[in-house]
Amino acid sequence: MRTIDADIAAGVFQPVYLLYGEEAYLKNQYKKKLQEALSQPGDTMNAAYFEGKNINPGEIIDLAETLPFFAEHRLILIENSGVFKHPCEALADYMKEIAGTACFVFVEEEVDRRSKMYKAVKKAGRAVEFPRQGEKVLVQWILMRLKKEKKKITQPVMQLFLEKAENDMGHIDRELEKLFCYTMGREAITAEDVEAVCVSQATGKVFEMVDNIVGKRQEKALDLYYDLLALKEPPMRILFLIARQFRILYLVKGLRSQGYGQKAIASKAGIPEFAVRKNLAQAEKLPVGKLKGAVADCVQAEEDVKTGRLNDRLAVELLIVKYSQN
Numbered sequence: 001m002r003t004i005d006a007d008i009a010a011g012v013f014q015p016v017y018l019l020y021g022e023e024a025y026l027k028n029q030y031k032k033k034l035q036e037a038l039s040q041p042g043d044t045m046n047a048a049y050f051e052g053k054n055i056n057p058g059e060i061i062d063l064a065e066t067l068p069f070f071a072e073h074r075l076i077l078i079e080n081s082g083v084f085k086h087p088c089e090a091l092a093d094y095m096k097e098i099a100g101t102a103c104f105v106f107v108e109e110e111v112d113r114r115s116k117m118y119k120a121v122k123k124a125g126r127a128v129e130f131p132r133q134g135e136k137v138l139v140q141w142i143l144m145r146l147k148k149e150k151k152k153i154t155q156p157v158m159q160l161f162l163e164k165a166e167n168d169m170g171h172i173d174r175e176l177e178k179l180f181c182y183t184m185g186r187e188a189i190t191a192e193d194v195e196a197v198c199v200s201q202a203t204g205k206v207f208e209m210v211d212n213i214v215g216k217r218q219e220k221a222l223d224l225y226y227d228l229l230a231l232k233e234p235p236m237r238i239l240f241l242i243a244r245q246f247r248i249l250y251l252v253k254g255l256r257s258q259g260y261g262q263k264a265i266a267s268k269a270g271i272p273e274f275a276v277r278k279n280l281a282q283a284e285k286l287p288v289g290k291l292k293g294a295v296a297d298c299v300q301a302e303e304d305v306k307t308g309r310l311n312d313r314l315a316v317e318l319l320i321v322k323y324s325q326n
Helices: 002-010 024-038 057-065 089-094 116-124 135-148 155-165 169-182 191-197 202-214 218-230 235-257 262-269 273-283 288-306 312-324
Strands: 016-020 047-051 074-079 102-108 126-129
Touching: 002 024, 002 126, 016 024, 016 116, 024 074, 024 102, 024 169, 057 074, 057 089, 057 102, 089 116, 116 126, 135 155, 135 169, 135 273, 155 169, 155 191, 155 273, 169 191, 202 218, 202 235, 202 273, 202 312, 218 235, 218 312, 235 262, 235 273, 235 288, 235 312, 262 273, 288 312
Parallel strands: 016 102, 016 126, 047 074, 074 102
Antiparallel strands: none
């Protein structure tokens, strides 16, 4: 990210940029930065946009070879093309000899670092990954936003907010805007404000559901499941999130038993540091053998749905009932 900022500040650009990773908010921010730096607003003569897996490599190469019209650069922005997952020999070869006036910006969800295209782009320009940010970075970013709005928040309320919003910067951004509007005319943001306006993502609701499952609160666990269904969350997506949560619990419990600290557990389990304590508390409610069995049952439930033995809604319901009964 800093390399892109440095290029923009110096006004010296690479012939190709690849922006990829899970953090869509940051990816979009840097896409906009490069667009604004490389083309004028509304300049459709020197800026072209392509999206999807049906792009025509020949058309794109011909466009790159065309001199810009009264401009220094010809910007070619390509999103979610899949060329970093599936072979695209023509574009990969062209990355070695990009026209001096052309500048490519690829924005991708999935990238195979072993692919010829990835290697060609990395050699010709910059390949920048945008992973989910850690707790420290998120807190600094939120505090900066709060300072700009002349708002204050205590550490416990910050933790509550992060538990609700998780580590998706796009979701955090939207929830902060809601909080700013809700607390207009007041300086302090309270826990009551966060509870009143902040919406947990599906992963947060599933965490709460699993908490009720392992706590043997069957009625509450099922109520949360039906709430998610009412919100049009697909049963298979809910099953995936339940399986993911059981895997995290199995992993953090094992790591803690091996003597790992909170920071190391967060890194190895792929969860924010602020979530480790809550996951460990949840993991204590089931023995390791039960957690391992729950993960296996989630896999079996998925197979039962795919082979037609159970419908998706019932498969998830049976899983919840099995692990939440006394």
